[in-house]
Amino acid sequence: MKPLLQVALDNNTLSDALKSANQLGDIVDVIEAGTILCLQEGMEAVRCLRALHPEKIILADTKCADAGGTVAKNCKVAGANWMTVICSATIPTMKAALKEIDDLQVELYGDWTYEHAKHWKDAGLSQVVYHQSRDALLAGETWGKKDLEKVQKLIEMGFKVSVTGGLELDTLKLFKGMNIYCFIAGRSLRDAQDPKLEGKKWQEEISKIWG
Secondary structure (H helix, E strand, O other): OOOEEEEEEOOOOHHHHHHHHHHHOOOOOEEEEOHHHHHHHOOHHHHHHHHHOOOOEEEEEEEEOOOHHHHHHHHHHHOOOEEEEEOOOOHHHHHHHHOOOOEEEEEEOOOOOHHHHHHHHHOOOOEEEEEOOHHHHHOOOOOOHHHHHHHHHHHHOOOEEEEEOOOOHHHHHHHOOOOOOEEEEOHHHHOOOOHHHHHHHHHHHHHHHHO
16 A cells, blocks of 8 residues: 655644645645644644645644543544554553544654554554654664664554654655555655645655555
8 A cells, every 4th residue: 555645734833834734735645733733722723724624634743641532532623533642651541542533643752662562552553653763863864774674563563654753755765665654744845945846756756666
């Protein structure tokens, strides 16, 4: 299956996020109200994205750690299809959230293990988001063998694996042959000289590699 393309709207203001959504909303498959945007503007950001793009998957990147059912219900009412939980959240929090929204992504940060992942799978969660280490990115590193091996292991465990963190157009080929569920890009798309054209290039590259 061809991977989806998701734009992360980690804009500081709703007006700026809506400008990005206007440029990229028709090109991408998933529109994410990023954590920064959710913290700055609340669920109004999700409501606006849903109103502008009624046919798209809308994700609220809450990185929820507690009160999963309440947060997920609020996201769903606002118009989100998906929501994120942080990997350190308890299984009851994840289960409570999953009951209230269409689907849930577990954000992989810190010292998660494959044993943790097995518990998430047993609890009914199907999506995880693998992040390239921010420290590694700041040190000038890019996606390497260790990252790809971890991603492949999660895929083999039966997860729909999305990847994010320092992705560029020429990074996509590193994942050739892998069953990636979704590529998530923020600044690479939003801050491009022509975001719409850049989004089209990403979709074309994805189609070329996974077509």
